[in-house]
Amino acid sequence: MIPFVNCGIVGLPNVGKSTIFSALTAVPAETTNYPFCTINPNVGMVQVPDIRLDRIHQIVAADRMVPAFTEFVDIAGLVRGASKGEGLGNQFLSYIRNVGIIAHVVRCFKDDNVVHVSGGVDPKSDIETINTELALADLQSVEKRLEKNARLVKTMNIRVRDEAIAMQNLLKKIALRLGDGKSVRSMKLDADDIVRLKDLFLITAKKQIYICNVGENDVEGKTDWVYPVCAIAESEGSEVVILCGKLESEIAALKNAKERSAFISELGLSESGLSQLIRSAYLTLDLCTFFTLSRKENRAWTFPRGATALQCAGLVHSDFERGFIKANVYHCDDLFDFGNEAALKSAGRIRTEGRKYTVRDGDIIRFRFNVSGGSNRIGNSRTT
Structure with a gap:
């Protein structure tokens, strides 16, 4: 069992990943108006907000209070062709393989001062680009394993051969799915199949949360850019978190919890984007x-x-x-x-x-x- 949640923040360049990371973790990350600003992943540990621990500490005194933690990893923006190495894609994809859950940031705001890598805001297209590249990256891993596993099918050891045949059939089924740009997590796999795939560290087998990064005036409701994200998430059984990276940065900059709480209330929100995201991660991973x-x-x-x-x-x-x-x-x-x-x-x-x-x-x-x-x-x- 892992002692904390490990969450990788991914998306196209200039969708607000590093801004959100800095706000959520209070760890400065490079945020400039050009693609591939973040080369090496930024990592930050975040306290998990839990009012129960606060109440417990008030009743049963101790020298200190230690909350649970969530680790956020800010991974550089991916572009079309990342699975073939475009934009240092292979390097960035390797970082994603090591996280426990994916937080996919989707740009749902217009800002002429922040260039969009594809020329305009189109959440549906952006999601398809990222999901396709992740699927193609997994397909390469599966094809390599198919080639290696084919030799085991010919072994004289009956037990090894039977397991290799089962693995070969599973890999072929997954390869067809990935070739269509679909994720492994959307497949109905039994417990044995999940164990067989464990050492492949398939990216699309990981649970995913979509983060809609909206404008300052859109945090209370859905916009025309948010609706397609919600539709895609619903079809996958994924959670959606709606937040504004710019406002989250302002919340994080406030000095104490009382000021942050007051500001959140003024915005008409019940909790910060951090709380929403962590709660969604726990729900998704059943933690x-x-x-x-x-x-x-x-x-x-x-x-x-x-x-x-x-x-x-x-x-x-x-x-x-x-x-x-x-x-x-x-x-x-x-x-x-x-x-x-x-x-x-x-x-x-x-x-x-x-x-x-x-x-x-x-x-x-x-x-x-x-x-x-x-x-x-x-x-x-x-x-x-």
Whole structure:
């Protein structure tokens, strides 16, 4: 399991990727009015906004509060022909293979001072260009694997040969799909097929979120440029986030959370683009959060829905997983209702769970573990 979300920001040049990256991460990125300004990817770690952790910290004091994190990677703009190396495309595509989810920024604003690589704003065409290049890049990987796998089909080892045949049939089916410019994620693959493809790191197998970068006056509603993006996203089962990169930069420049909250309210919004994007990423990847409490720190941890207590213990520390004994668990909603841990304990709301317990979003967990040569210890949580 990964300890944080890894999100790659992609799109055509001059759609506002680097502006959005700088606003979301508060990490300066090169933003100039010409293609390929960003050569090497910019990387920034962002705190995951979670009001539950704030409330927990108010009730159960600790020296510090540590939120979960999302990593954003600003990848240089792709152009038509990127899969063949145009505009350093091969280099940029290799960066995308290493991210966990793709945030595809689409330009939905007009600005004569910011040139468009294709000459005019056309979200549908822009999306088709990027998606086609990603599909063609994957097709090259699949074709190489087909050639390599063909030799295994002729082996005398029955087990190896049967697996190679299954792989060959799968690769041929995927190659046809990619050749039509379609993504692997849009295919209905079973669990075995997903495992077979894992080491290919196919870009179009990754989940994708579309970010509509709109003008300052369009953040509250959809425009003629946003509608086609939403239609494409709906056909793919993808999430859409509508934000204005310029306004997000102004929000990020404000000194404190109170000022940012006030400015967001003035815009008629309930949350920032950062919050929307992270929430969409968590939803798309089916990720959840559990919490650990101690006198030193109250901390949020990201985990995939369906993970067990043993797997979540490993996120905190390998010793917790290796020497796992049990977990004392209660939900943050119970803490909010009862007001403190002592009341929870008196009411019998703190449960003892084993390693196979399926952790829920919002659980607060105290791990008990025992490593070789040591005694039972309480893991990263105060005694209740």
